[in-house]
Amino acid sequence: MERGVSLLGSGGGGDTVTAAALLREQLTTQPGAVLTPVSDLPADALVVPVGVMGATPVFSEKLPVGNEIRAAVRAIEHWTRASIDALVSIEVGGLNGIMPLVAALDLELPLVDADLCGRALPRLDQFSVAAAGNGLAPAALASSGQTLVIAEASSVEVERTARSVLSSAGGWAALALAPIPARELPECAIVGTVGAALALGERALAIGECPEGDALAAATGGRVLGLGRVVEVSRRPGPGEHGRAGFGRGSATVRDHRTGSLLRLEMENEYLLAMHDGDPVASTPDLLAVLDRRTCVPIPCDTIRAGADVAVLQLPAPGFWTDPRRLPLLAPRAFGIDCDPILLEGTR
Incomplete structure (x- = not known):
């Protein structure tokens, strides 16, 4: 669980x-x-x-x-x-x-x-x-x-x-x-989300340590956006409203060990947007998860550090949030990021 x-x-x-x-x-x-x-x-x-x-x-x-x-x-x-x-x-x-x-x-x-x-x-x-x-x-x-x-x-x-x-x-x-x-x-x-979380955890644990990207994607029902080392993490104050401080913002950049390309993650309390060499490839309301490559333990936004060897996953959002009536509520622009939502195929 x-x-x-x-x-x-x-x-x-x-x-x-x-x-x-x-x-x-x-x-x-x-x-x-x-x-x-x-x-x-x-x-x-x-x-x-x-x-x-x-x-x-x-x-x-x-x-x-x-x-x-x-x-x-x-x-x-x-x-x-x-x-x-x-x-x-x-x-x-x-x-x-x-x-x-x-x-x-x-x-x-x-x-x-x-x-x-x-x-x-x-x-x-x-x-x-x-x-x-x-x-x-x-x-x-x-x-x-x-x-x-x-x-x-x-x-x-x-x-x-x-x-x-x-x-x-x-x-x-x-x-x-x-x-x-x-x-x-x-x-x-x-x-159905509590039972789904339990099943997701069981599948994720069953693949063991140091899985290949394909195995990780199959176990979680998502896709692997990158496998590599975190080369930079930056943090900054978030945009406030009416004179009040907002949530902290930041970004983490991963160099893919297979291609040498850069995957940049924009984050607030959660990971919100992934960009591959500057091009957006995944976003909220889909879930972006950063995992320790060896243990597959998820790494939170507030503890990600340069030097970590990671896998970056995109998991599908619940259909409730991909409904066109509700999609704008969790799309990148709802967090002040000027980008259209980019979802896994089949979840739009």
């Missing part, structure tokens, strides 16, 4: 190793979590999206007490006066592919086989529920013994308010969003 969700993080999504350690420890004393297909839920069952948001690299330094997601869910129940029947992950890429499993075990609730991103995404207002026209509020943030409920706000305002709270909450907080009736999930969530 950890390998699958780290691939779906597209270089972002946070610390999967610590999240996997928490889940592994919990499974030593409890049976496995119940993963429930959307179709098995009663139509009127209420499902709460849960996860962690904020500066997720801090997650391994400021470890959770263990009751943060539970506190956020209880706050949503109290505010809405509703009884919650199941949980769903806010995003399957990165640590939020694992922490909802931890929460499901803690709360003794089923986890729905779906999520709100189909990958990792940087902002709450980019979630599928927002793209489908639904609201995120009420939203609850829980951290360091305190819980905050954002009762009424647009998706953009929920994102903006939550970010302002995180700096005083130690960098990250557990998040629970407004309950979603199960009958609405097929239209506002990406279905």
Whole structure:
């Protein structure tokens, strides 16, 4: 599971190793979590999206007490006066592919086989529920013994308010969003992603260390963009908005050992665009993953360094995001990159 969700993080999504350690420890004393297909839920069952948001690299330094997601869910129940029947992950890429499993075990609730991103995404207002026209509020943030409920706000305002709270909450907080009736999930969530992440991780691990490019592509269902060594990494402040600092930006350049050509990756919280000798060849909303050539462990944007021997993969985006109605929401221009989306064949 950890390998699958780290691939779906597209270089972002946070610390999967610590999240996997928490889940592994919990499974030593409890049976496995119940993963429930959307179709098995009663139509009127209420499902709460849960996860962690904020500066997720801090997650391994400021470890959770263990009751943060539970506190956020209880706050949503109290505010809405509703009884919650199941949980769903806010995003399957990165640590939020694992922490909802931890929460499901803690709360003794089923986890729905779906999520709100189909990958990792940087902002709450980019979630599928927002793209489908639904609201995120009420939203609850829980951290360091305190819980905050954002009762009424647009998706953009929920994102903006939550970010302002995180700096005083130690960098990250557990998040629970407004309950979603199960009958609405097929239209506002990406279905089947948790099981797909598990299957992807199993296939990726099965090929072992130092695989050939063809084997790597076959196992992951993607294509290899480059095999070689990282020769340069640069980082810079990202574009801000209304006087506020934005997410950090950067680029990483890989020299392909087969051809000597240069593959440049533009990145923010995730890898966003790949250019081969200056020509764009792959982009968001498809997933771009950088793997250690020997171990096949994905390398996040914030830890990629010059000298690393890597494989660069392009994995297909969920169909939810390649729908022409939603494609502009995650296309390169949504991140300030003046380029049309470049997707794997068959996913347009």
